[in-house]
Amino acid sequence: MTVSRKLVTLITVLLVVAGCTSVTEDLRLTIATGFPSGVYNKLGNALATEWSKQMGMPTPTVLATEGSPDNINRLAAGQADIAFSAADVANDRRNDKFSALARIYDDYLHIVVRADSPIRALADLTGKRIGIGAANSGVKTIAERVLKILKVDGQPFEYGLPQSTDALRKGEIDAFFWSGGLPTDEIVQLSRAMDIRLLDMSEQMRTIRKDYRYYGAATIPLSVYQVANTVPVTTLTVPNLLMVTDRLSNDAAKALAQGIFAAQKQLADVTEAADSIDIRSAVETHPIPLHPGAREFYRDEKQL
Secondary structure (H helix, E strand, O other): OOHHHHHHHHHHHHHHHHHHHHHHOOOOOEEEOOOOOOHHHHHHHHHHHHHHHHHOOOOOEEEOOOOHHHHHHHHHHOOOOEEEEEHHHHHHOOOOOEEEEEEEEEEEEEEEEEOOOOOOOHHHHOOOEEEOOOOOOHHHHHHHHHHHHOOOOOEEEOOOHHHHHHHHHHOOOOEEEEEEOOOOHHHHHHHHHOOEEEOOOOOOHHHHHHHOOOOEEEEEOOOOOOOOOOOOEEEEEEEEEEEEEOOOOHHHHHHHHHHHHHOHHHHHHHOHHHHHOOHHHHOOOOOOOEOHHHHHHHHHOOOO
16 A cells, blocks of 8 residues: 555544544445446445445445446436446536546456457458447447447447357357456456457557547556457556535535545455556546535645
């Protein structure tokens, strides 16, 4: 743990001892996450447990969902108080009531094919059977954008990750898209069960980022999965945000933001994606503004 993280943990503990629990002791929250065993769901369950321990609040209810669009819809409808969302979906569906507690980690776009497939580049997906993500998922949002921008016309199947991995194994699809943290358990398991490759997006990222500046580019190291690639794969990344609304009080938002970083070790224990949660980048929630309470916390920590 870094010195800054130790300091955040110490400050959080002191605040709780000093009476921070009075802000949250009766706070009942529902967190919209993602599909079971996904990174959103793992982090949501870990946060629910740690927030309850830290602040003496009732353990938040954790909802398994279809992904970012589903989460944002639930947040807008008052069916969730906190929602995990990719920044692109949050931007598309934002309103004046939405804000963020933190930028947490980045999702990596995986475009998976069989190792012996003739598909070597995104252009080769033309006419192919492609799993593009579940109907109400952030994966589908990215997949459709990428295919449209690159003018790739395939045969889309609205398959979530479990369906996609199963269909690729059976030869029922030729490729699938997935956007998630590193590593994603289902792809780890798939890479152990059969030989796969990931498609590289180096040549397409400049074109994609002309339209969508909040998408980034990063590499998936060869050590993450057992893949047939011989060099690290460059792909699209999208930030993930922990979203809330103005229904959450400033004091509660501040306490919850503190709690994220106090729980860093516990979050990292459930998924390696949490290793990249960092207080310095947590404030970079554009295009969604920080909740005023979270902003106060980051100001106290000299991050704003």
